[in-house]
Amino acid sequence: MKRYDLIVIGAGPSGLSAAAEAASKGLRTVVFDENERPGGQLFKQIHKFFGSKEHKAKVRGYNIGKQLLQEAADAGVDVVLNAPVEGLYPDHEVTVRIGDSLRHFKGDAVIAATGASENMAAFKGWTLPGVIGAGAAQTMMNLHGIKPGNKVVMLGSGNVGLVVSYQLLQAGVEVAAVVDALPHVGGYGVHAAKLARTGVPFYLSHTIVEAEGEDRVKGVTIAEIDNKFNFIPGTEKHFDADTICVAVGLSPMSQLLKMAECDVPDDPSKGGQAPRVGAFGETSVKGVFAAGDVSGIEEASSAMIEGRITGLAAAESLGFITKQELEAETAGLENQLASLRRGMFAPGNKGRKITETDEGIALSESLLTQGYVADDEIARFPGVTKQRGIHPVIECTQNIPCNPCQDACRKGCIRIGKDITSLPAVDTDSQCVGCGLCVAACSGQAVFLVDEDYEEGYASVTLPYEFLPLPETGARGTALDRSGAPVCEAEVVEIRTSPAFDHTNLLTMKVPADMAMTARFFRNQKTESEAC
């Protein structure tokens, strides 16, 4: 039996953060993880994170993973991989499968950072090969470099469904539709908008009737549902598809904590059975802590902060730091966590229907039901202004905790203010120089540069572009509007790439002047399949 000061279960964002923090205080710390690679879901997350600088906003998930691993290694944390924890007992005993044997370990403190498991939806044909979890799609394409299929229907419009749909497009997979039983898009509007403008249709209040095919998925039929979740006859729609991705939420993976006799009530606001925890992640069993998704489903950014707080609390519980030190060190972290838990999508707002922003602006109904802000709605948001010359147009219309655009602009054109969830406003007195840093910095890809006076009769629109092949300057194609509908011809007049943009390319296209506030995506002529 080997004994450690601290045993952490799970090498994801919260587990690694907790381990690094505790080890830096002198605790002999080990992390067990069942996977071949550490990082939990971070290495599958290739999008830029939301939040502020302290939350590593605008850094892509896999790079945050690399930083965390380095930090843990530097702090002297022992990370043991391919090591599933099979049991956790109230007396801090942990059984781990290592190789072909079952080994026992004792931890003076134990932190469960076991994360979440995917919820599933059962429908006719859901056991057919080709029906997969959204996480499976992400794992296959982003970790293993294999597309899960050629044409996908996504069930679920929460952030996971939206983000994975976009990643499918980036991997070169066609997304036939995003379907959700709920009447409104569940995830961030900006994530929906970046899908919709490429032409992905949204079907809200719809669900899957049947996955079709004999021995593999060949297609899918969806239908509209009424408010009692019954199919409405005559509303069926068919899609050819070889893959159906299911993204219908996550549940805390709390079985080990239940085994350890912690109090684990069913709490729908936390996504399922989550341990009852105190301010520092302490469960009802002394010396056993929980951090990250296992204690309530949230974003990875929150999980990392929770991990740090819990790591410090474990250090305090074993006398490595004093109570005063714990309180001093966690105060800042608590503030960071509080700022992430604000805004429309805050845990406390789960299930609440919100109709206007904190600023008192009516939310875009079209964004919630179709995935994009309608032409007649966009002008009412403070990031959308008309000016002479080049200027940013920020189509950020929901209160979410995020502010990299404000930091990106050195000319002071973009104002969010102290409250990180406020809508970004464009200051018409400041002089935009068209550097494009705000376009690349926006994790939601909601910032555009528009110049209505580009040329006589023509405007230029600069948009973030994260697809291959990257069109060349001079390429001609079609401009799509926010709904993904072709609206006019467009010519690429500039492509900017820079290490500072971190793989977000800036594509500038020339469109007729009256399309300046309509054209939001570019489709190459060569890949154009339908007539404009």
Add this chain to the structure above:
Amino acid sequence: MLRITEHPILGAPEKGRRVEFTFDGRTMSGCEGEPVAAALKAEGVMIHRYTSKRHEPRGIFCAIGRCTDCVMVVDGVPNIRTCVTPLHEGMDVRTQYGVTDRKDFGEEAR
């Protein structure tokens, strides 16, 4: 072709050397160290097993070793989760029928 050769964010995937393995006796190739399930997927194999009771086809479902739907008979051992088992040169991968690699599984039990 399901292999990604160039990704807009991740670039070219880092993969192991090409190795050969067999699927139900047929020679196939994949990248060393990638999950067996990934190699099969790239080769167009969707069906990993047929279930015990209803003899229905199953394939990859969770891809992270939790759901156990993708199990196959690998090097003679049944119930191997192919989504978390790394591919090696010369591996013998077989479709699993119930808990064996024999098509008549279940018939016999009846």
Add this chain to the structure above:
Amino acid sequence: MMNDRSRDIGPFVPAPDDDMIVCRCEEITKGEIRRAVHDGMYTVTEIRRWLRAGMGLCQGQTCSKLVKGIAARELGISPALLEPASSRAPMRPTEMKVLGREEGACA
């Protein structure tokens, strides 16, 4: 509360999707689960023991929430009120030879 077996939940009414698999490992259908509730299995633990739903290789990773939802609907209560199945080691499928080689048990 869910152990109040005197409560009348009405008869089992067949439904078109009764043949749909819910527990993927043990191939247990929605109809079997619904019928089990009407046969008096009011908790997830009882359903598990009787039908083996959630007792297969994955140990309920995929279906436990679905089974709970189906049973709750049949009982006319919120799934949160339904006592969940207990959790036991091992968390992941483990061969007997590994358990046989447990450290400490066999020196």
